[in-house]
Amino acid sequence: EPVRAYERAFARWNASRHAFAFGKGRVALSGIISAMGLGPGDEVIIPGFTCVVVPNAFRFAGVTVRFADIELDTYGPSVDAIRRLVSARTKAVLVHHLFGLVCLDYDRILDLCHTRRIRVIEDCAHATGARYRGQRIGHFGDAAFYSSEHSKVFSTVQGGMATTNDPELARGLAEFQRSSSPLDPGTLSRLLRTCRKDYLTNAHPHRALIRHPAALCMSSSAVASTTADEVRGNRPDNYRLSLAAPLAELGLSQLSKLDSLNARRRRQAAKWREWAEERGYGAPWIAPESEPVFLRYPLTVPAAVKRRPRVIEEELGVECGVWFTSPLHPSPERVEGCPNAYTAVETCVNLPCLVPE
Incomplete structure (x- = not known):
């Protein structure tokens, strides 16, 4: 069965004991929350610079979310900010590796949580394949999602994975997965058309000739990753989805290419670092003994440049990403006590790392 084959392949590739596929990364996170038994009365600490779907997953389970400010070298949660928020109700801390960077305070956060007997959830959504001290990230906490x-x-196209080396959490994830709903055929068809559109507009040998017609003909079939209801903090009716077999087959194909694609990203990141240093832009910090994957290459630029990213785009001929445009992107919700998160909103842009060589 394709989904089971995909899970086994991901577990082998990632050196994980257990892997469970879901319809989205946020659903994989929800599975971890369920497996850990988190619910009303519990608190979790997460970075105050993230996608809104991350706090949503906890809130949908009735968990109270506390936001820790980030450091501005890797945009990861600050261990000092986490320490100030820890209470008797703190049951878990979420650590993310934004843009594919291993976060600056990784070791110190793990040590703090181990000492206080707090669970660690790793958000590897941007960092599948990144390594730290010879191991792929996701192995240092209690569970991880991708x-x-x-x-x-x-x-x-859409999908997620949860991993753990803990047999008790694995049993909880398996139970959560069994009670998840299959993707409806109409949505699956639209997702597969989105995949075809991406190929025609980005990878086809004659993409320059067909890009605009393909985008025009297929734009109506695209499936939004995050709905307007989710941005407002409401749980969609079809939230808890399993991964469809055709998408698992696509994942199997992608896994076989991932290490070589990540190596390409690292080569491009080295070029962006050199370019940024020549222009006086801030480059990210790279943790010793780490091997990032660089989903995107983040830069610290003057606020005026972020407001006018075309300055960079016109020079480089690539898209300059401006997310996150709010601490809980793309939600306008305010996050208190996180000044660095707002600094990042004003000054952090990102460049693509998977570009033609």
Whole structure:
């Protein structure tokens, strides 16, 4: 069965004991929350610079979310900010590896949580394949989740994976997965058309000739990754989805290419670093003994440049990403006590790393 084969392949590739596929990365996170038994009365600490779907997953389970400010070297959660928020109700801390960078305070956060007997959830949505001290990230906490949405490091158009080495959490994830709903045929068909459109507009040998007609003919078939209801903090009716077999087959194909694609990203990141240093832009910090994957290459630029990213786009001929445009992107919700998150909103842009060599 394709989904089971995909899970086994991902577990082998990632050196994980257990892997469980879901319809989205946020659903994989929800599975981890369920497996950990988190619910009303519990608190979790997460970075105050993230996608809104991350706090949503906890809130949908009745968990109270506390936001820790980030550091501005890798945009990861600050261990000092986490320490100030820890209470008797804190049951888990979420650590993310934004843009594919291993976060600056990784070791110190793990040590703090181990000492306080707090669970660690790793958000590897941007960082599938990144390594730290010879191991792929996701192995240092209690459980990890990954995204294979089409803008991530590898793509099943939409999809996610949860991993753990803990047999008790694995049993909880398996139970959560069994009670998830299948993707309806209409949505699956639209996702597969989205995959075809991406190929025609980005990878086809004659893409320059067909890009605009393909986009015009297929734009109505695209499936939004995050709905307007989710941005407002409402749980969609079809939230808890399993991964469809055709998308799992796509994942199997993508996995076989992922290490070579990540190597390409690292080569391009080295070029962006040199370019940024020549112009006085801030480049990200790279943790010793780490091997990032660079979903995108983040830069610290003057706020005026972020407001006018075409300055960079016209020079380089590539898209200059401006997300995150709010601390809980793309939600306008305010996050208190996170000044660095707002600095990042004003000054952080990102460049693509998977470009033709």
